[in-house]
Amino acid sequence: MEKFDVIIVGSGLAGLTTALELSESGKSVIVLEKNEVIGGRTSSWDENGMVVESGLHRHIGYYEALPKILKKVGVEVDEIIQWEEQIDIRIKGSKEKKSFGISPIYGPIETIKGAIGNNDLLSLEDKLSLISFFTNGFLQYIKHPDKLDQFSVREFAEKYHVSEDALNFVVIPLSSGIFFLPPERYSAKAFFGLFLPGVKRFYKLRIGAYLGGMTEILANPIAHQIVKNKGVIKTGSGVKNLIMDQGIITGVQLDGGNEVRAEHTVITANLGGAKKILANHFSTHPFFENLFRLPTMPAVTIQMEFEKPVLPVDRTTFGPLTSLASFAEQSRSTFKHVPGRISIILTPPEKFLKMNHEDILKNVQKDGKELGLDLEAGLIQYRVVSHPEDFHSLEPNYDHLRPEQQTPIKGLILAGDYTRQPFFATMEGAVISGLNAAQLILGEQ
Ligand SMILES: Cc1cc2nc3c(=O)[nH]c(=O)nc-3n(C[C@H](O)[C@H](O)[C@H](O)COP(=O)(O)OP(=O)(O)OC[C@H]3O[C@@H](n4cnc5c(N)ncnc54)[C@H](O)[C@@H]3O)c2cc1C
Incomplete structure (x- = not known):
């Protein structure tokens, strides 16, 4: 023994x-x-000839503990991340996309344009309704976080009279894009709590894609150091x-x-x-x-390889009001060895957990079309990666x-x-x- x-x-x-x-x-x-591979929900592996990952991940610039651990094992975050100064939102029923700057320091012009521009998407009234929603959300999170947990994001948005367009184009993309939950099922505490560090450390607010599979660039370097320290790792x-x-x-x-x-x-x-x-x-x-x-909560992702890139840039994209909660082209960032690759997190996860993979593909291709994406032409292969009970319910x-x-x-x-x-x-x-x-x-x- x-x-x-x-x-x-x-x-x-x-x-x-x-x-x-x-x-x-x-x-x-x-x-x-x-499992046979280390990394858990931050892992990557070969699944019958296709390299897959546990799911599309974004590193947030205000993280501090993760970068410190990585630095300890000789990994500088800037060397493994491709930073993005914008996120895209695709609009259902049109070929249009809107870009929102999310990085006030690194992409100030884009951020200002995102906040006050895009007037065809959001009116001044829409924007004012969002200011009240976000200000009150952050204040209440600071004062009474537990009270905030009694509200769903939708209830909180209704309380502060968020307009329908602001809900559809900002609140829904953020809620279903981040934790793949529609706003009526997402706790306002979890929603504002996750953004608050971004407000406090706004100068670090940006997100980034990993430049490689997560087992390779996150888990393995930590594991190597554990083994160097005479620790044992058994898969x-x-x-x-x-x-x-x-x-x-x-x-x-x-x-x-x-x-x-x-x-x-x-x-x-x-x-x-x-x-x-x-x-x-x-x-x-x-x-x-x-x-x-x-309660636990599932997550379901579909990852697809194509003969050429589907999207012009590798950038986090939200597809509100469709099953494509958040997705990104990855052939120029995480998976450079393939000519085209898309990773998509699906919403609502419970619906897709029960579905067979072919039906998931058909659903995603149909919804992709609604967002102006052709997810059929040049498809080489795809895999569905599910996490039935990995998350706690938010x-x-x-x-x-x-x-x-x-x-x-x-x-x-x-x-x-x-x-x-x-x-x-x-x-x-x-x-x-x-x-x-x-x-x-x-x-x-
Ligand atoms: C699709 C998806 C997208 C995500 N996007 C982001 C993102 O953009 N940004 C972000 O910060 N986070 C994101 N996350 C969340 C992040 O991945 C997790 O919060 C984090 O990785 C959880 O780490 P953990 O160590 O707590 O759990 P896990 O990574 O789940 O590790 C638990 C480990 O325990 C193992 N295990 C379970 N039971 C046993 C057993 N009986 N015996 C031995 N081993 C066992 C599992 O196999 C697993 O390896 C995402 C997660 C998913 C799935």
């Missing part, structure tokens, strides 16, 4: 961060990952159960039956996975009651159910984007949760 100081279940950014921090401090760690090693001895967690049992022992176990599995691991011992424990009540009234990293059970700590930290379900949030988990263990010394 193997014995370590700390077992880390899961090799997403939360797990890798925990393992890096602990191994740097001299702890012996083992990371147990059930294809699903954890089935926790081992409990007189109320203390002393290790885990793997799917094959093998056991690994440690003084501490950090579960960094996604919410659905964490529930399964915890169910055996803790389904009725009061501390875990909220975790079991916190719908209203659930945020208070997210658990802290610290648990009352000796030897057991949680981490992962669903655990309590201010960046919701993002890469930055996952890293912060991993830092907190490591700190809890190191703080005990």
Whole structure:
């Protein structure tokens, strides 16, 4: 039987961060990952001859914890990101697209044009209604974040009389584009909470595409350093159960039956996975009651290769009022080895989770047409990548159910984007949760 100081279940950014921090401090760690590839929701792999990723990701310029972790392992964010100063919004039923500047410092002209220009899309009245919506949202998030969780984004927009056009062309693209939820299902707390750091650090506001598959450019460099620090990373090693001895967690049992022992176990599995691991011992424990009540939420993506690029630039694009929540051409950024490539996050995810892949393709091609995109000509191959229960629900009234990293059970700590930290379900949030988990263990010394 193997014995370590700390077992880390899961090799997403939360797990890798925990393992890096602990191994740097001299702890012996083992990371147990059930998949064959490390990285979790930030991974990339070959799926029957096509390189795919867990889904279209954007790095936000105001992230701090993730860049620090990457710097520790010798990766400078600027070297792995292609920054975008604008986002595009495609309008259903027309071939038109509108560009919005999102980066006041790096693309000031585009940002000003986005805010006060595009008058054919939004009238002055529309814009004023948005000012009131955003100002009140941020103020209420600062003063009473939990009250804000009682409202959906749509309810909050109605409260501040956001006009129909402003809703369709700004609020819907932002809500369904970012967490693939329509505004009636998206908590106003999660919505404003995610943007607030951008207001506080507006000078860092810009988004970027990764210049390569995420396992290759994010997960692997962190993993290499963990191994250099004498940590162990095992893929294809699903954890089935926790081992409990007189109320203390002393290790885990793997799917094959093998056991690994440690003084501490950090579960960094996604919410659905964490529930399964915890169910055996803790389904009725009061501390875990909220975790079991916190619903999961799926995500579904389609990734397509073409004979030539479909879009003229690689840029984040929203397709409000269609199934194409957010998408981007990637053949000049993330996947340069193919002549044309598009990655699309679909909304509403539940509908697509149930559908067969051919029907998903047909739906997407039809909706693409409505946005002025030809997703049929020159299609070489496509894959659907789904995450059935990886996210915690960002719908209203659930945020208070997210658990802290610290648990009352000796030897057991949680981490992962669903655990309590201010960046919701993002890469930055996952890293912060991993830092907190490591700190809890190191703080005990
Ligand atoms: C389509 C999509 C788009 C996204 N876009 C963005 C974006 O633009 N910007 C952004 O910041 N974030 C984005 N995210 C969110 C971001 O990817 C996640 O918040 C973050 O990666 C979560 O990291 P994590 O370590 O908490 O969980 P995960 O990455 O899910 O890691 C959990 C790991 O645990 C493993 N596991 C589960 N059960 C077991 C078990 N029993 N035994 C062993 N291992 C187990 C899983 O296989 C997985 O590897 C996106 C996510 C998706 C899916």
